[in-house]
Amino acid sequence: MIFHMLAVQKNLKFIKANGLGNDFVIFDARFVEVNLTAAQIQKISNRKNIGCDQLIIIKKGGVNFDCEMIIYNCDGSISGACGNATRCVAGIIFETCDKPEILIKTAAGILSCKKAGELISVNMGKIKFTKNIELFGFDFYVADIGNPHAVAFIEQNISDEDFFKIAPQVENHPYFPNKTNTEFAKIINDNLIEVRVFERAAGETLACGSGACAVGAVAIKNSLIKNKQTTIRFKGGDLKIEKLEDDCVIMTGAYEKIFAGEIYDEFLK
Numbered sequence: 001m002i003f004h005m006l007a008v009q010k011n012l013k014f015i016k017a018n019g020l021g022n023d024f025v026i027f028d029a030r031f032v033e034v035n036l037t038a039a040q041i042q043k044i045s046n047r048k049n050i051g052c053d054q055l056i057i058i059k060k061g062g063v064n065f066d067c068e069m070i071i072y073n074c075d076g077s078i079s080g081a082c083g084n085a086t087r088c089v090a091g092i093i094f095e096t097c098d099k100p101e102i103l104i105k106t107a108a109g110i111l112s113c114k115k116a117g118e119l120i121s122v123n124m125g126k127i128k129f130t131k132n133i134e135l136f137g138f139d140f141y142v143a144d145i146g147n148p149h150a151v152a153f154i155e156q157n158i159s160d161e162d163f164f165k166i167a168p169q170v171e172n173h174p175y176f177p178n179k180t181n182t183e184f185a186k187i188i189n190d191n192l193i194e195v196r197v198f199e200r201a202a203g204e205t206l207a208c209g210s211g212a213c214a215v216g217a218v219a220i221k222n223s224l225i226k227n228k229q230t231t232i233r234f235k236g237g238d239l240k241i242e243k244l245e246d247d248c249v250i251m252t253g254a255y256e257k258i259f260a261g262e263i264y265d266e267f268l269k
Contacts, residue, residue, distance in 0.1 A: 011265055015092065016050065016258040019084030021206030021236025023258070025052040026088060030060045030067060038076025040268050045074035050261070053202045056085050058092070061105075067093055068105040073201035081108040081146025083209015083239075087120045087255040094120075108146025121252040124210065127217045127243075133175055136166045140182075141218040145249065147200075148180040149214035153224060158184045158196060167198035181208060185215045190225040194233045206236030213249040216241030 012034060015026045025044055027034045034057055036044070045052050052074065059068040069089050071079040086104060090113035093102050104111045112123040127145045134140070138152040150170050158166075167182045179200040186194045195215050197208040212232035219225045220243040229242035240252040 012263045012268075013260065014050075014263060015260050016052070017088040017091070017255060018236075018258060019087050019207060019209060019253060019255045020234055020239065022082075022084040022208060023052050024054050024056050024085050024088055025050055026056040026058065026085075026092065028058045028092070030058055036072075036268075041072050041076040042074065043268070044263070045072075049267075050263075053199065053205050054079065054082055054085055056082075056089060058089055061103075065103040065105040065110050066097075066099075067102075071106070075201045077201060078107065079147055079201075081106060081124065081210045083122060083124055083211075083213060083251045084207060084253070084255070086111055086113065086122050086124075086209065087251075087253060088257075090115070090120050090122065091255045091257070106146065118254055119252055120255060121250055122209075124213050124249045124251055126247045127213060127249050128247075129218070129221065135170055135173060135175075138166070138184075140170065141222070142180075143214045143218055145210050145213050145217075147210055148176055148178060149183060149211055150176070150180045151183045151185055151215050151218050153185050153187060153219075155186070157186060157194075163196060163198070163204070167204075171198065171200050181211055181214075183208070183211050183215050185219070187219065187224060188233075190227045190230065192231050192233060193219060193225070197234065207234035207239070209239065209251055209253070212239040212241050213251055217243045217247070217249050221247075 055072040057070040061067045094115050109125045114121045130142045140150040170182045182198040184196045197211045199205050232239045242250040
């Protein structure tokens with residue numbers, strides 16, 4: 001019997017990438033072992049050091065998938081889904097293969113990714129709609145697409161004061177035992193929804209892929225817009241969202257590799 005062992009590398013190479021400004025530190029552990037503690041993840045994620053919204057580890061594929069993606073929040077906790085990170089990981093995998101479709105295993109399931117030009121589409125799987133809740137004067141639609149989201153539709157833009165006061169309270173409300181991402185969404189027309197997002201364990205981010213899926217799917221399901229697809233606009237840019245009849249959600253957008261780097265062993269001690 002032959003055992004294939006991963007090489008152990010003392011200094012860790014990484015890629016810094018982003019999807020619409022939602023940024024990630026990505027370690028490719030398909031051929032080199034990467035083991036990080038929660039304290040090390042926090043240190044790497046700290047913006048006084050490298051800094052990121054989430055830290056990603058890519059692991060080797062299996063019989064039914066091309067690679068596995070482990071997603072860590074910047075506090076060291078594990079996240080089930082991240083649409084923007086999925087596009088970044090898919091982009092890295094597509095660079096070394098000529099397949100028209102790749103499958104990425106996540107805690108939320110196996111996600112199908114396709115590349116068309118500079119854009120990557122991800123089938124984020126089925127979105128689950130649960131009981132809505134009224135909190136702090138807002139009616140929140142509650143949905144889960146591998147991670148939880150609370151979506152409030154507003155007629156006027158929310159002020160910074162209210163956003164930073166209310167969003168953390170929603171995130172940590174007892175109704176959400178694992179905390180929640182929070183989105184304030186303003187429908188411009190059937191083809192465009194502007195969103196401001198507060199991600200659990202990260203705070204406000206420039207974009208959120210799973211958040212875009214939640215906002216778009218909720219708007220479509222509840223006939224808040226007439227279309228079955230729409231554009232979700234964040235501070236960092238736009239994502240195309242399409243809800244299928246089986247409640248699966250297709251997310252399409254760009255990704256960007258910012259730079260590659262190396263973390264020395266001494267830094268992690």
